[in-house]
Amino acid sequence: xxxxxxxxxFEKELKILRENNDSKxxxxxxxxxNAIREILKVNSNQGHSGFSAHFYASYLSKIVKNAMLMxxxxxxxxxxxxxxxxxxxxxxxxxxxxxxxxxxxxxxxxNAKPYYLDSIVWKGEExxxxxTGSVEELHSRQFIKLPFTPKTFYxxxxxxxxxxxxxxxxSLHEEKGLYYEYRIKDRKxxxxxxxxxxxxxxx
Numbered sequence: 001x002x003x004x005x006x007x008x009x010f011e012k013e014l015k016i017l018r019e020n021n022d023s024k025x026x027x028x029x030x031x032x033x034n035a036i037r038e039i040l041k042v043n044s045n046q047g048h049s050g051f052s053a054h055f056y057a058s059y060l061s062k063i064v065k066n067a068m069l070m071x072x073x074x075x076x077x078x079x080x081x082x083x084x085x086x087x088x089x090x091x092x093x094x095x096x097x098x099x100x101x102x103x104x105x106x107x108x109x110x111n112a113k114p115y116y117l118d119s120i121v122w123k124g125e126e127x128x129x130x131x132t133g134s135v136e137e138l139h140s141r142q143f144i145k146l147p148f149t150p151k152t153f154y155x156x157x158x159x160x161x162x163x164x165x166x167x168x169x170x171s172l173h174e175e176k177g178l179y180y181e182y183r184i185k186d187r188k189x190x191x192x193x194x195x196x197x198x199x200x201x202x203x
Contacts, residue, residue, distance in 0.1 A: 004044035007037055072101045075147035078114060083107070102150055113143045116150060119197050122182060123154045130154070135182045138190075142197035153193045156185040 003011070014033065021027060029036070039060070048056055066073055076082065076099060083097040099105035099114070107114040119142035123130050132140035135157055164172060164179040172179045184190070193199060 004041070006040040006044050010036060010040055072150075075149045076102050076105060076114075076144075078146040078148070083110075104150070105144065105148070113198070114146070114148075115141045115143045116148070116197075117141045118150070118152050119144075120193060121152055121154050122157045124157055124159070124182070136184055138184070138199075142193065142199055145196075145198060151196055153189070153196070155189050155193070157182040158185050 085095045086098045087096040094109045097107045104117040120140045159180045161180045
């Protein structure tokens with residue numbers, strides 16, 4: 001294969017990577033090296049450099065990542081063939097539809113507005129304390145705008161200890177005999193969420 005600056009760089013770095021492979025086991029890249037060379041050859045033939053090389057590298061890596069993770073390569077469109085009737089709910093027997101391209105997108109009724117389960121992840125003060133659900137009656141799931149590209153916003157929350165008397169215990173958290181609830185630390189963080197999702201339709 002004719003070498004270009006990209007393949008020369010790849011071969012040099014691949015050699016160093018192999019020489020420093022202390023485990024002596026096959027590297028993951030070994031299974032894909034010929035495919036990578038072909039991509040670099042096409043990249044060189046099209047004359048990409050500087051900004052365009054950065055753009056195409058980012059775009060192509062995202063496409064490959066999503067394909068390997070069986071994620072959508074483009075936005076969710078919401079057309080009929082994307083929906084699967086997965087369950088019955090309610091007294092009227094309406095259906096719950098799940099999107100077959102993005103499994104965290106649902107709608108409760110054929111003509112209902114779809115929502116994304118992971119629109120918001122609440123991020124506590126400890127590293128381990130991240131979760132989905134409700135905080136101050138605001139849900140992690142939010143109604144989406146079509147076409148839709150999944151995006152998760154991480155919103156900071158803090159623990160506020162409360163007197164449980166007269167409160168619904170199921171809505172509180174317990175820690176060493178003390179009860180607390182989560183509060184949103186900075187509501188300005190929600191401004192970007194509101195731009196991306198239809199938060200006004202939540203309630």
